Amino acid sequence: MPATPDATREIAALRDQIAVPHRTDRPVLPFGVAAIDDQLCRAGLAIDAIHDVAPASSRLSDDAAATLFVGGLAARLTGVHRRRQALWVLTRSDLYAPGLEQAGLTSDRVFFAEARDDAQALALAEDGVREGALGAVVVEVRRAPMVATRRLQLAAAEGGTPVLMLRRWRRAATCPLGELSAAVTRWRIGSTPSAPLGVPGVGRARWTVDLVRQRGGEPFSLIVEACDDQGRLALPAAARDRAAAPERAVARAA
Amino acid sequence: MPRHQRPPGRELGRRSEAASHPFKGRDATDGATQVAADQSPRHALAPLVLVTTAGQRQIVTAACPAARALGLMPGMAATQARALVPGLDVRPADTEADGAAIYRLALHAVRHWTPGAAPTVDGLLLDLTGAAHLFGGEARFCRRVVAFCRRLGLTARIAVADTLGAAHAVARHASGPVTVVPLGGAAATVAPLPVAALRLTPEAIAAAARFGLDRIGDLLPMPRAPLARRLGLAAVERLDQALGRVAEPIVAIVPFEAPAAERRLLEPIGTAEAIATVIADIVRDLVDALRQRGLGARTVELVATRVDGRDERQVIGMSRATRDGAHLRRMLCQRIERIDPGLGLEVVRLIAIRAEPLAATAIASALAGGDPATDLAVTVDRLAGRIGESALFRVRPVESDVPERAVARAGVLAPGGTWPAWKRPVRLLRRPEVLTNVVALLPDHPPRRFAWRGATHAVVAGDGPERIHGEWWRRDAEIDAIRDYYRVEDEAGARFWLFRRGDGVDPATGDLSWYMHGLFG
Incomplete structure (x- = not known):
């Protein structure tokens, strides 16, 4: 039976709806970097969802990069236009607040909760999210069962508060992103050599940003320059715009 | 003789002059020590008087029984008292502490004796109406209060009368510690008491003395209009209050009751x-x-x-x-x-x-943006209900260059602060970890290679040094101590925060050992 024009239009509208799993009028936080935003299905980080961030390896330097990535996001989520506070749920106390401040998350915008274990950390995060008064909730966990992440995802959608789940490595060989999760996006962050300066010194840090999985979109992988003091990422300058690299990299160390 | 040097009338033999009550301005502990001293005469204390400064002279406001036995009376000049009794213990009167003690006693009275109790400058007013029978009558109640005060180390004098004025007069001028004036007997009881018992102003008392009106009984038959003209209208009102012609309610204190x-x-x-x-x-x-x-x-x-x-x-x-x-x-x-x-x-x-x-507060206008802390309190309570308040904190800056001392925990609702803009790592090791196999040029180059936690790192870029001196005011060991911090990047892109003990020139500043202290992302 041939479809009437009305029915065709209706079906097309329905197809559009299911093509994007979430309503597109929900608020998002754009990264401000076209290369990232264009590849995210909602052109930014969904505010009412949870996002997994894991270090690329069990090395502490990658862990620090992932922490700064999360810190920069939290800084922008609690920034001027939202005027909210961030809750950072810790299980280990090696976070250094002056370093976070240099990613834009100043001490008057974040407060911490020290949890005994992962279960308590997740429960605290859920409490913080359900209240709906926070700008962002960061929770550092080693293990998060699927059920807990789904609860958190529901709470985040209800409270309109983003949850950034910083997953730390438990064993050297097992990536924490191997676990199932209800997160909308899952990121893997690692540190990578910075652009050589023409003079002795360390340049702006660079990270490898892998979007391992996103709901309704394709994974991608990029190298970006680390957060500035407002939490903003940037793309490395194209090769022709860079300063010429010196002959021997080791010479810069001296 | 000028007026301020003239001895009080009481010493001149006029016995009708009021003696203000003797234990005014005495601390409860003073009484206790006095009792103890009386029991052990070998350690008898020196006679004690309390003085206040009025204008340029000091006046005795209270005297202990030993001092009174030696002839010292409240109202005397302190210099005269010192002259009469060598070795006299003279202390300043603490009227504020007296007031506080009386207030505490009033609170006790409200809770245990009668709901109508009010402290005055030098005493306590109790409204016994409808409460005395709970203690077995007025006389038994008074004995009970006297006993209670004795346990506290206080000497109490109590009068029960129809009116406040009469009770006030009788309590201060009757002979025994407890006087219960029969119903309707106020006028007859106060008549033989001195005029000063009526709570008159000093001017009114002086005027009454000038006119030869010594006792309250002298005032009773006098016509009111001339009396008011000579002693003042306030004096007549006091007389009326004592006799019950004018109402004088007790304004009771109300203790705080938790909702x-x-x-x-x-x-x-x-x-x-x-x-x-x-x-x-x-x-x-x-x-x-x-x-x-x-x-x-x-x-x-x-x-x-x-x-x-x-x-x-x-x-x-x-x-x-x-x-x-x-x-x-x-x-x-x-x-x-x-x-x-x-x-x-x-x-x-x-x-x-x-x-x-908690009164109503104005909501900040939407244009200015709401106060984020108002919202936060609810969230904080909810979190604190789960893990306890001590596990919730904000990190505040401390003025210290030593990295591990630059942060401190503060309450969640406390304001934050900022740190200096020197590059700092986001993860700081709890305790610096020693590096091995370090190859570095002295005195101020970052290392070329080092080994940490079993892995060797070849450094390709480095910044530094940032020199941090020990805080000599904290520990002797830090007087000369120096740490030189370097930010280095290895060939894999990991960025570390290292330091070397010592400045590389003077051995007293450190032993040139290298440590890992933190990680940049």
């Missing part, structure tokens, strides 16, 4: 749902009570009495005063699982142990 709400249950309850329902009810009552008194609760205690008589107590604290019923209910319901109902709960009581004034 509370209570439910007595017909049937004992034990299920979580039933307890939640009762909590919702009493929270509503408590919020009403708080609103009526303009208070907000900071600490709330839930006392649930079980059938077997045991009390189950749960205390919750709020980060700021609140009377938000939904918030209180949610926080209390978090604690239901910690209540052991046993065979059932019979009485549930909710008490705002700590309450603070």
Whole structure:
């Protein structure tokens, strides 16, 4: 039976709806970097969802990069236009607040909760999210069962508060992103050599940003320059715009 | 003789002059030590008087029994008292502490004796109407109060009369410690007392003395108009108050009562749902009570009495005063699982142990943006209800260059601060870890390679040094200590924060060992 024009239009509208799993009028936080935003299905980080961030390896330097990535996001989520506070749920106390401040998350915008274990950390995060008064909730966990992440995802959608789940490595060989999760996006962050300066010194840090999985979109992988003091990422300058690299990299160390 | 040097009339032999009551301005502990001293004459204390400064001279306001036996009287000049008694112990009178002690006594009276009690400058007013029979009559009540005061180390003098004025006069001028004036006998009882007993102003007392009016009885037959002209209208009013012609109510003090709400249950309850329902009810009552008194609760205690008589107590604290019923209910319901109902709960009581004034506040305009801390208090309470207040904190700056000392924990609602803009790592090792196999040029180059946690890192870029001196004012060991911090990047892109002990020139500043202290992302 041939479809009437009305029915065709209706079906097309329905197809559009299911093509994007979430309503597109929900608020998002754009990264401000076209290369990232264009590849995210909602052109930014969904505010009412949870996002997994894991270090690329069990090395502490990658862990620090992932922490700064999360810190920069939290800084922008609690920034001027939202005027909210961030809750950072810790299980280990090696976070250094002056370093976070240099990613834009100043001490008057974040407060911490020290949890005994992962279960308590997740429960605290859920409490913080359900209240709906926070700008962002960061929770550092080693293990998060699927059920807990789904609860958190529901709470985040209800409270309109983003949850950034910083997953730390438990064993050297097992990536924490191997676990199932209800997160909308899952990121893997690692540190990578910075652009050589023409003079002795360390340049702006660079990270490898892998979007391992996103709901309704394709994974991608990029190298970006680390957060500035407002939490903003940037793309490395194209090769022709860079300063010429010196002959021997080791010479810069001296 | 000038007026201020003239001895008081009492010393001149005119016995009718008022003696203000002798223990005015005495501390309770003074009485106790005095009693102890009386019992052991070998360690007899020196006679004690208390003095106040009036203008340029010091006047004795109170004297201990030993001093009174030596002829020292309140009202005397302190210099005269010193001259009469060598070795006299003269101390300044502390009227504020006296007032505080009297106030405490009044609070005790309100709680235990009669609801109508008020402190005065030098005494306590009790309204015994309808309360004396609870103690077996007025006389027994007075003896009981005297005994109570004796246990405190105080000497009490009590008079019970129809009017405040009469009681005031009799208490200070009668012979015994306890006088009960019969009903309607006020006029007859106060008549032989001196005029000063009427709480008159010093000018009125002086005028009365000038006219030869020594006793209250002298005033009674006089026509009121001339009396008012000579002694002042206030004096006539005092006389009327003493005789009961003018009302003089006692303005009783009201002790603070913690707002509370209570439910007595017909049937004992034990299920979580039933307890939640009762909590919702009493929270509503408590919020009403708080609103009526303009208070907000900071600490709330839930006392649930079980059938077997045991009390189950749960205390919750709020980060700021609140009377938000939904918030209180949610926080209390978090604690239901910690209540052991046993065979059932019979009485549930909710008490705002700590309450603070909470008035209406203006909401900041939408243009200016709301105060984020107002929203935060509710969230903080909810989190604190789960892990306790001590596990919630904000990090505040401390003025110290030593990295591990630059941060301190503060309350969540405390303001934050900023650190200097020197590059700092985001992860700081709890304790610096020693590096091995370090290859570095002295005195101020970052290392070329180092080994840490079993891995060798070849450095391709480095920044530094950032020199941080020890805080010599804290420990002797830090007087010369120096750390040179370097930010380095290895060939894999990992960025570290390392330091070397010592400046590389002077051995006293450190042993040139290298440490890992933190990681940049």
